[in-house]
Amino acid sequence: MSTFTDSLNADLAVMEKAGTLKKFRHIQTPMDTQVTMEETGKALVLSSNNYLGLANHPEVIEAGVAALKKYGAGTASVRFICGTFTIHEQIEAALAKLHHTEAALTYVSCWTANTGLIPTIATEHDALISDALNHASLIDGCRMAKAKRYVYKHSDMNDLESKLKETAAARRRFIVTDGVFSMEGDIVNLPGVVTLARQYNATIILDDSHGVGVMGKHGRGCAEHYNLEHEVDITTGTLGKALGGAAGGYVAGPQPLIDYLQQTSRPQLFSNALPATIAGSAMKAIEILEREPQRIARLHHLTKMTREGLKARGFKPLDGESAIVPLIVGETAFAIKMSQEMMQEGIFITGFGYPVVPEGHARLRIQISATLTDEQVQFALEKFEMVGKKLGVI
Ligand SMILES: Cc1ncc(COP(=O)(O)O)c(C=O)c1O
Secondary structure (H helix, E strand, C coil), X not given: CHXXXXXXXXXXXXXXXXXXCCCCCCECCCCCXXXXXXXXXXEEECCCCCCCCCCCCHHHHHHHXXXXXXXXXXXXXXXXXXXXXXXXXXXXXXXHHHHCCCEEEEECCHXXXXXXXXXXXXXXXXXEEEECCCCXXXXXXXXXXXXXXXXXXXXXXXXXXXXXXXXXXXXXEEEEEECECCCCCCECCHHHHHHHHHHCCCEEEEECCCCCCCCCCCCCXXXXXXXXCCCCCEEEEECCCCCCCCCXXXXXXXXXXXXXXXXXXXXXHHCECCCHHHHHHXXXXXXXXXXXXXXXXXXXXXXXXXXXXXXXXXXXXXXXXXCEEEEEEECHHHHHHHHHXXXXXXXXXXXXXXXXXXXXXXXXXXXXXXXXXHHHHHHHHHHHHHHHHHCCCC
């Protein structure tokens, strides 16, 4: 055992020396625009997926507590044994309605949904054609599948078409893509993907984890943004970002797909059901999303203000339409250093580097929440300017 732990410690020491070791920060209050950190006290959060500010919304909390009281702490079983509760049916109906699909199925996370979906429907006679910048859970889902795997250059429709031509003999073909690309903040070219999918008879799998609650006038995601809601065959998503932020994921699509996943998707067969309290909170979050579309308009306003404010101060944030505003700063160690400097100024923002993004493209990923005030955004911009000048970024 000691040689094993010694070798792990040696690996960790290499990361420490390179300045790439990630350190957890400890939050002592609920997730919100403002939190208290164990290490540095009060901080403004620009690093969470709490896009609509619902993680600490009183109604969302109350709904979670009500479900906890009604259904108890746990399901204590997988779905098909004795773990399906009425609230599962209700949240799945709400998710199907949100995505205009026939049905939906919940998982304990979107990671589990992606890795429970893709290997189940893409087997040895099939082909998976996946965007190069897809989220790790889609990549792992594809790796777990017995289907042949192809990767097309990020958002490159010519390359996607050539892969579709190459796979003409496959029984089923799937185009696998994020809606909002989580490290770049750009969005899928859905009109291009839909045109090619229909032309080559392929099925679209769209993971809209960062798009739901953000994209489209009603927050129904990238498909709504493009007015292509009935053209996406399969949508996966998370309940752990805009929709309450606790955990939980889902697949939404045609009824036969959901029926098939219930029978064969391994996490459905061998892993516990979504806790009722999360289903309760997420249902309330969906209700608020439908009731208060002004949250989405506010999110877009603040994102635009942030992007323009950064540009006016000499930064070059990546362009995009989502609520993710990446600032590329170079090496991993530098991104971590800049995030530490920002932390000292009361702004909680994480630096992302290798292996999440390629070395040399490390970044600070700003994520906006609809419940930030204009003053808070201005305060953050001033701190960016101060730290950016100090470190020679601007
Ligand atoms: C595109 C995408 N898919 C899936 C996930 C995983 O979601 P969950 O936290 O529900 O497993 C994430 C989370 O970062 C994501 O960005």
